[in-house]
Amino acid sequence: MLRIFNTLTKQKELFNPIDIKIVNIYVCGITVYDYCHIGHARTFTAFDMIIRYLQYLKYNTNYVRNITDIDDKIIYTAKKNKEDYYNLTNRMIFFMKRDFKKLGLLDPNFEPRVTDHISDIIHCINILIGKKFGYIANNGDVIFSVNHYQNYGELSKQNINKLKFSQDSNIFQKKCTQDFVLWKRVSKIDTPNWDSPWGFGRPGWHIECSTFNHIFFGKNLDIHGGGSDLLFPHHENERAQSSALYNKNTYGKYWIHIGSILVNNNKMSKSLNNTVFLYDILKNYNSEIIRYFFLSTHYRKPISFDEKKLYKAIFDLKKLYTVLNFIKDRDTVFNKTFSLQYQHFCAKFFDAMNNDFNTPHAISVLFALVKQINIHIRKKNKNLYIQLIYQLKFLANIIGLLNQHPQLFLNSLNEILKR
Numbered sequence: 001m002l003r004i005f006n007t008l009t010k011q012k013e014l015f016n017p018i019d020i021k022i023v024n025i026y027v028c029g030i031t032v033y034d035y036c037h038i039g040h041a042r043t044f045t046a047f048d049m050i051i052r053y054l055q056y057l058k059y060n061t062n063y064v065r066n067i068t069d070i071d072d073k074i075i076y077t078a079k080k081n082k083e084d085y086y087n088l089t090n091r092m093i094f095f096m097k098r099d100f101k102k103l104g105l106l107d108p109n110f111e112p113r114v115t116d117h118i119s120d121i122i123h124c125i126n127i128l129i130g131k132k133f134g135y136i137a138n139n140g141d142v143i144f145s146v147n148h149y150q151n152y153g154e155l156s157k158q159n160i161n162k163l164k165f166s167q168d169s170n171i172f173q174k175k176c177t178q179d180f181v182l183w184k185r186v187s188k189i190d191t192p193n194w195d196s197p198w199g200f201g202r203p204g205w206h207i208e209c210s211t212f213n214h215i216f217f218g219k220n221l222d223i224h225g226g227g228s229d230l231l232f233p234h235h236e237n238e239r240a241q242s243s244a245l246y247n248k249n250t251y252g253k254y255w256i257h258i259g260s261i262l263v264n265n266n267k268m269s270k271s272l273n274n275t276v277f278l279y280d281i282l283k284n285y286n287s288e289i290i291r292y293f294f295l296s297t298h299y300r301k302p303i304s305f306d307e308k309k310l311y312k313a314i315f316d317l318k319k320l321y322t323v324l325n326f327i328k329d330r331d332t333v334f335n336k337t338f339s340l341q342y343q344h345f346c347a348k349f350f351d352a353m354n355n356d357f358n359t360p361h362a363i364s365v366l367f368a369l370v371k372q373i374n375i376h377i378r379k380k381n382k383n384l385y386i387q388l389i390y391q392l393k394f395l396a397n398i399i400g401l402l403n404q405h406p407q408l409f410l411n412s413l414n415e416i417l418k419r
């Protein structure tokens with residue numbers, strides 16, 4: 001039985017979807033003002049693994065990942081580039097899709113853009129104002145009132161009283177420091193802007209995700225996820241809004257957060273100029289090397305990225321693909337019926353995956369299999385080692401590994417090692 005660590009309860013819980021027929025999953029997507037970096041790659045590879053595993057368990061998944069195509073960083077970058085914000089976001093969406101495809105990520109079922117849903121966002125803000133969760137500040141912004149939502153701080157384990165008294169330069173606009181913007185009022189000449197019942201403006205950041213949850217899932221969803229950097233304030237605010245829309249105390253059954261990524265033990269940031277872009281890494285390394293690198297650490301733990309560490313992934317994959325290469329007949333029917341003598345490998349692999357998607361343990365089972373395969377190769381027990389190789393491929397495929405042609409992949413690894 002699958003157990004998932006839920007950030008909300010801080011414990012592993014038995015996975016029990018709201019509706020057995022479909023698992024609804026929402027993952028906060030990219031703000032498209034620049035190319036995707038390896039932090040994005042890690043987050044979305046982790047959710048790709050989670051969704052593949054849920055699908056293996058025969059769940060139908062409904063995966064929604066938004067695209068933030070309007071925000072301050074987008075407006076600032078477009079101005080700096082002297083281009084229309086829409087040109088910038090279209091270009092970055094094109095590159096995001098190109099890089100994610102190359103990384104081998106499954107496409108979401110829906111990938112809504114904020115600017116295509118302004119009227120839906122306005123509709124949700126109207127509901128929140130109607131329920132007294134939203135108010136209009138002195139400067140014309142529409143603000144969410146945190147005091148109205150009694151469970152504020154519960155998800156990110158914040159002490160609400162401490163938060164309320166922290167200093168904030170915009171305090172004069174808000175009733176409470178932690179209150180946040182639902183609709184940002186701008187003048188008509190500040191573009192882009194949209195007309196609304198509260199004048200020209202644009203949506204605050206958090207309301208888009210609650211609006212998409214409202215549109216695609218309604219009153220609740222199974223898994224809400226994102227990078228751990230989004231836990232506060234973004235997910236706390238999202239949960240407050242979504243709960244308020246439905247007059248509930250809580251929204252989202254399981255909250256999943258992916259560990260952060262460091263670069264040579266430093267935080268990745270524009271100011272440190274140490275951003276590692278995904279397209280740069282994909283130029284030099286096969287996507288499976290990158291996937292293996294991420295999955296060999298548990299999804300909740302932080303990873304320090306260092307290109308040298310990719311070589312460990314290369315050597316490990318070389319071992320796995322070398323045994324795969326012992327099957328020369330690619331047309332042999334895939335055989336899922338494994339010898340009973342060796343089913344304990346499967347059992348251990350699934351125990352690891354059912355334990356909050358423990359991919360490092362699952363990968364260690366693949367290596368235990370390789371050891372056994374090599375014993376039988378040496379003993380020339382062909383029937384047995386072929387069966388075990390199929391088992392190896394079957395298990396690895398579940399988490400998106402060992403999907404490539406063995407000889408071609410080994411050739412590409414050798415090319416990297418010659419550099």
Ligand SMILES: [Zn+2]
Pocket residue numbers: 027028029209234238
């Ligand atoms: Zn979000």
